[in-house]
Amino acid sequence: MATHSKRTKIEDIRRVELIAAAHRVFLEHGLHGMTSARICREAGMSPGILAYYFKGKDEVLFGMVRYNNRLLMEDVIARLKAARTGWERLEAIVEGNFPASAFTRPIANAWLSVCAEAGVNPQYARLQRLFYRRLRSNLASVFDGAAAESRLREASFIIAALIDGLWLRKAAADDLGRDEAISLVFSGISSLLGDGEERRLRHPAV
C-alpha cells in the first residue's frame, strides 16, 4: 500500500530514538535505574509511548544492548581492517575494549549491571556469550601465528579475563585511567608471550 513506506519510516525513527534514549539512561543510571518512564522522558516523549512501539520493556532493552555492542564493535572492526601487523591488530582489539572517553565509572557500572542481569535472564546471557566469543576469537586469531599452540588458549583466556577485571576494578575503585589500563594489558601480554613471539607479532606479515 502507499502508506507503507511512510509508516515504516516514522516507526523506525521512533524506535531508534527510544533505543538511543534508553542507551543514554542506561549509561547514566545502570540497568536497574533504566525505567520505562525515564526512557520516555529522556526521549522527550510521553510515558505511554513505549508500549506503542515496543511489545514490552525487554524489547527496548535487547535493542539497546545490541545498539551498544554495535557501537563498540564498529570501532574494533575498522581498526582491525587497517592493521598491517599482528601487533597492530592486537592494539585494535585491546584499545577497542577501552573505548576512548568511555572508560568511566558510570559506564563500567552500567556494563557490570548487564553482566549481573545476565546471570538471571537467559536472553541476556545469550547476548553476553556472543560478545565474549567474539573477543576471545579475535584475540586467539592474533596469537595464532605467534604463540605455541598450547599457550594459545591459555593466553587469550588470561588476557580476556584481565580486561574484564580492569573494568570491574574501574567500577569498584575508579583508581586507574584508560591509558594505565591499556598499558597494564600490554604489560600482561608481553609477559605471557616470549620475546620471540612478541617480535614475530611486530613483523608486518599479518
Next chain:
Amino acid sequence: MATHSKRTKIEDIRRVELIAAAHRVFLEHGLHGMTSARICREAGMSPGILAYYFKGKDEVLFGMVRYNNRLLMEDVIARLKAARTGWERLEAIVEGNFPASAFTRPIANAWLSVCAEAGVNPQYARLQRLFYRRLRSNLASVFDGAAAESRLREASFIIAALIDGLWLRKAAADDLGRDEAISLVFSGISSLLGDGEERRLRHPAV
C-alpha cells in the same frame, strides 16, 4: 536488669539465623532475588519477623555481606599464618580467592550482583573497597620481597584484576573449573615474575 542477658541471647540467635538464611538465599538467588519474604521462609519464620529484629532490609544485607567476607577471610588468614615460604603465602591468597566448592556459577553471579549494586549504593561501595584493599595489600606484601619495586604495583594490580576477571567469566560462561582458574592465575604470576623472582619466593625465608 535480670532479663537482659536472656533477651540479648535470643536476639543474637535470631539475628544470626536470619543473616545466615539471607546468605543462603543470596548465594542461590543473587542480590535481586533476596527478598524479605524469601529470607524469612528460608529461616523457617514468619514474614514479619525481619522488622522485629532489624531496622530494615539494609541492615540484614550489610550483616550478610560482612558475614560472607568474614567466612572468606578466615580461610585466607588461617592459611597465611601456616605458610612458611612466600610462595605458600601466595597460594593461600590465590586459593582463598577461589574457595573450594564455591567456584560456582550461582555464587559468581551473586558476587557480581553485589559489585553492580556497589555502583549505586555508597554503603556497598565502602564494603567492597575494604575487601579489595585487603586483597591487594596481601598480594603486594608477598611480592614485596621478591619483585622489583617498579613491578610491584603493576603485578599486584594485574593479578587482582585477573582473579576478578576469572570470576566474571565463571558467571558469564561457566566454562572453567576451580583448578583451571587457579592454574591460570599462577600461570599469569609466573609470567609476570622473572625466574629469579619466582625462585626467591619459593625459598623458605618469608
Next chain:
DNA sequence: CAGAATCTTGTATGAGCATACAAAATTCTT
C-alpha cells in the same frame, strides 16, 4: 497460676514499576 514481658504471626499499607487503554492530537487521503 496470673499477669507481664517478650516473641511471633499474619495481614494491611503504600511505594515503585510495567503495561494496557481510552481519548486527544496530528497527519494523511481524496
Next chain:
DNA sequence: AAGAATTTTGTATGCTCATACAAGATTCTG
C-alpha cells in the same frame, strides 16, 4: 476541508516488594 488512519498523551490497573502494626502465642516472674 471532511473523514480516516496514525501517532501521542495521560492515566488506570495490577503486580511485587518493604515495612508497619495489631493481635495471638510463648516464656518469664512473683
